[in-house]
Amino acid sequence: MVLEIIQGPSDVKKLAKEQRLTLANEIRSALLKKLSKQGGHFGPNFGFVEATIALHYVFDSPKDKIVFDVSHQCYPHKMLTGRKDAFLYEAHYHDVSGYTNPLESEHDHFTVGHTSTSISLACGLAKARDVKQGEGNVIAIIGDGSLSGGEALEGLNVAAELNSNIIIVVNDNDMSIAENHGGMYRNLKRLRDTNGSASCNLFKAMGLDYVFVDDGNDVEKLITVFQQVKDTNKPIVVHIVTEKGKGYQPAIENKEPWHYCAPFDIKTGASIIKTNIESYNDLTGKFLLEKMKQDTSIVAITAGTPTVMGFVEKLRNEAGNQFVDVGIAEETAVAMASGIAKNGGKPVFGVYSTFIQRSYDQISHDVCINQSAVTIPVFAGSIYGMRDVTHLGIYDIAMLSNIPNLVYLAPVSKEEYLAMLDWSIEQTQYPVAIRVPGGKMISTGKQVTKDFSQLNTYEIVEKGSKVAILGLGSFYPLAEKVKMMLQETLKIEATLINPQYITGIDEQVLTALKDNHDLVITLEDGILDGGFGEKITRFYGTSEMKVLNYGFKKEFLDRFDLNEVLLANRLKEELIVEDVKAIL
């Protein structure tokens, strides 16, 4: 086995042509086995096997620095840079993260997981090299899907002015997560169709030199071109055409679902994890599609992740021109939503918590200053969401809830969520974001009829005394548990409140609590700094009321153990009751 002898890039350089082909096959076999067992990014890695071998054959990492965009295509790179065991042996599968990680290897330069950053990061590496009169190539790897993101396009423009070595490998597999969207993709097609010779060329128009490789899954062709551009003293784009999912037929035939896979049966490609559990994603898609049929002014928007709102291909087709995928372009998604609202449409931009932070300025400047009635369901904004450091969902409350004019809602149940979503779409006064609950879906079976236009009106679920518990969104169930345990252990009949509104406080309710309560507890599924609880505490700042805020410490977590994190932050009913005892 060739792969087993690869301790680092220098071993790749020793391989003969035949062995390089064998290595490619072995990498794919290892990937197939590992991904079938634990899931991960499938298509991007299968398509980039040959390019990775060629890169490490030609360039001298880490002196030459390779920066991966998103880095969801870095598994082969990890295998060739001392981390093969994490792909060959099941016991070591968890030794590495799914993204580049400088803590793992000197061949990784950044921890990344968001798209469109590689060119700009590489510009920085190159700039530092130049002012220090250092050496080495800087290579940015970016997929065609990531190119539509503003930061990537800015990066192309800036790279062109560096006037020194930077090599931008555009890995063009004619796919984003779903199909690509936007005018530039016609140009990429034209370049593919003309073997790179079309005179109108996006990269040249951005001021960059350009070479084209028709088969980016041909190691030898890539080696030839990489050797040509190595040590270039000018910024250059190497546009290579690869096949996403190459080497595994189901992934080639169904590129979108095979972008990222759950564990599956290698023979059939069928997912091993069967679930009939209703998700908020599918729920949202179905709900919106129904509404769209009644009302042509509803427009659902995604920035390259249509399934976050449940819009699988079938639903997209049914929605027709009422569904817009702007490609990876969160800034435009938000600004466009503002424009739609201002012209009488009803825009709904569904987005992951971790990606909403790519549009802070648009939410503030384009939407909130303009008081545009957009609806933004925020998914996976929860500790129960993704667990990679680049994809956490515990920062959105701090980010969104301090922007003026925005109404940020925290539903607890499915019924509450749908009622809020429906209200938001139909109203024309407020920009609204809705924090889709994390964790297990709660269904009460009871229709919610509240008029959410009465801003900042909390729901008192149970009236008690002494202690009041405000359980926000997905931490409401924890509030219920705390209440129960307070009753059992301290005989306290606590007041239980579902605040519903993250962005404002219910002064009337909070003031009334002063009458017969000594302690208010806030629970939120996000970091404490800049969060919901602090606003409550400030309200009581000069009163006799004591306040305990629960949530997460302001820190970055990576591939954490859920229970450990909950424990460390005392987010357990028994610990909270312990704290209450100590205070009362």
Added chain:
Amino acid sequence: MVLEIIQGPSDVKKLAKEQRLTLANEIRSALLKKLSKQGGHFGPNFGFVEATIALHYVFDSPKDKIVFDVSHQCYPHKMLTGRKDAFLYEAHYHDVSGYTNPLESEHDHFTVGHTSTSISLACGLAKARDVKQGEGNVIAIIGDGSLSGGEALEGLNVAAELNSNIIIVVNDNDMSIAENHGGMYRNLKRLRDTNGSASCNLFKAMGLDYVFVDDGNDVEKLITVFQQVKDTNKPIVVHIVTEKGKGYQPAIENKEPWHYCAPFDIKTGASIIKTNIESYNDLTGKFLLEKMKQDTSIVAITAGTPTVMGFVEKLRNEAGNQFVDVGIAEETAVAMASGIAKNGGKPVFGVYSTFIQRSYDQISHDVCINQSAVTIPVFAGSIYGMRDVTHLGIYDIAMLSNIPNLVYLAPVSKEEYLAMLDWSIEQTQYPVAIRVPGGKMISTGKQVTKDFSQLNTYEIVEKGSKVAILGLGSFYPLAEKVKMMLQETLKIEATLINPQYITGIDEQVLTALKDNHDLVITLEDGILDGGFGEKITRFYGTSEMKVLNYGFKKEFLDRFDLNEVLLANRLKEELIVEDVKAIL
């Protein structure tokens, strides 16, 4: 006078060719007089006079919707849409804002002030029109300088897929605020040089149709082309070449300083406002340039606003390749800074508070997760900064200070600022932002020698009892006044603290205060929600300590009266002392 009879666009349509020329001259005369008296955006408006006349002659606003990028070129538009008096008569100069404003006129569709948003906003207007099967043209106006911003480039890509009417007027005056930067500007030059006929064309590469107008200051030529593209059923770019500052020689000869002008003498162009006051901008530039001479690894970065860090043309030339202007591209500026730091350079990205919010994701994902030692001085982060709703500096604490790993510092004096700046540049552990003080510069004359690596260590300036006042950054002088008044009126010798650190609390100092203090007062020059004070209040949540947080209400303010806003938020020593009295 033609301008005096223009009540709205319909009056423009009635004008004969001769009168249109007269109108252009009259608009420039009015602009010259008004701007000489009260300052404002000069170059952008003088260059866009003819285009504005042609737009209103051909299109039917407000049915046809014109969206201005930044909208700093909208003064002629305001004159032609019912607001001429605000430019003709000094008594009415303040009737209008310096940006488009839907509260003023149905011909303005958005309140904007940040760049690169117009195409994406226009995409939204067009999309809503289409799903509702409505009518009318949608026209986005964008300058060449704004094109380098990611949101604008995303917008071009998305617009191309709309498949219906959208007209993007690229107003190319070959300038940003300063000179343009980036590879795309070579393509724009090539297009200008070839009368738009070069086969490599950025806009066509983005999938858009394209027409070129060689003289964008020729009303008749523009009318002809606008008439051609009116009611197009495909997205199209109209690339017009204009002269920035046209009609006033000093502005043509010195385009950068005449982008925005203070009141000036019309005859000479000399500024009427003479100031010898040292600014933090100039101070920063001089300091950095000195350091750069000693250390080639220092790189100063700007995103199209070089003078925010005092880098006027002379300093830029002296800094050479150690100064980088990425153009309007804040995302790339931040990511590039991270790359520079990771490769051993010392990056300093100077930015206005209102524009740092264009790079939230890059600060979190590209910088803070990667613990890159970048230095970000944040200018005009203060109520004493700009007063237009789109340019306020009171939100950055809430935005930045809740991002993990970031160290956000609040200096009080010039000496403290320079010490922090120097420390930050030389250290390699932390991403650091520094909130450059607003208001009058304070100089103590005393060198600051503190090692700021000892994070979250507050400076106790005066030890007292009963009341402790934490005066953050530019509100430290207010803290001094409160202390003095507490002494005078209540005989309280308050403790005075300069916290210096916004992003973390000094638990030791805060705990010690419990011994002989009943009340802690926090003062911050930003909104209270998500701010500094709330963290202090949370710390004391379950103690006997009372806490009063002062800062601004979470709201958007526009062209406010400073004193009124301070009063409304009780940011006056006498009001604060009144509050203290009520509590103690």
